[in-house]
Amino acid sequence: MKYVCSICGYVYDEAKESAPFSALAESWKCPLCGAPKSMFAPEKKEESVKAPVVSLPFDEDMRKLSAGELSALCSNLARGCEKQYKPEQSQLFRQLADYFAAATPAVDNADMALLAEKLQSDLSEGYPALRSAAVENGDRGTQRICVWGEKVTNILHSLLARYRSEGDALLEDTEVWVCSVCGFVYVGDVPPELCPVCKVPDWKFEKIERRATA
Structure with missing residues (x-):
């Protein structure tokens, strides 16, 4: 087996x-x-x-994006431009992403339980709806985004579950690495030789610096 x-x-x-x-x-x-x-x-x-067709409600499909969503969108566009060797466009999208990130208000009730709920919602509702629309319209680019995005969201969901169970012990004497192309998160002393999701080499991973402790 x-x-x-x-x-x-x-x-x-x-x-x-x-x-x-x-x-x-x-x-x-x-x-x-x-x-x-x-x-x-x-x-x-x-x-x-054939994937089932799931239509988004009109008001959800056409609603205005929040500053946080615009930041995430511009960040993804920046990565896309980087992969297409368009550094100037990538830099412009990064500047927009930083601008919208700074304009994003803090979430009063932010906690790990809420984050876990949002991640699960993306996995059970968001990605299936997006994939269905992409298949219906023959949009292969968006279908690829779904593949990468769903895998990254899955690993984030599992890491969050581990952190809620193990606490800070999960991160003791190790490092946290993030793939700068697809966002895959890896906990370990060194990043993997190839990103498990998008297959870029290890030098595309960025080490997340820890917060200074008092």
């Missing part, structure tokens, strides 16, 4: 390993991307299935 990581595609082949997948400890993690055991699923044969 083979089990596949939903983040990076790593395959745990029981025929080649020393233990069946079910015997692995719940704390076991993917050796490539660090995803928890719960992110693995039995390997399935690929089937051609």
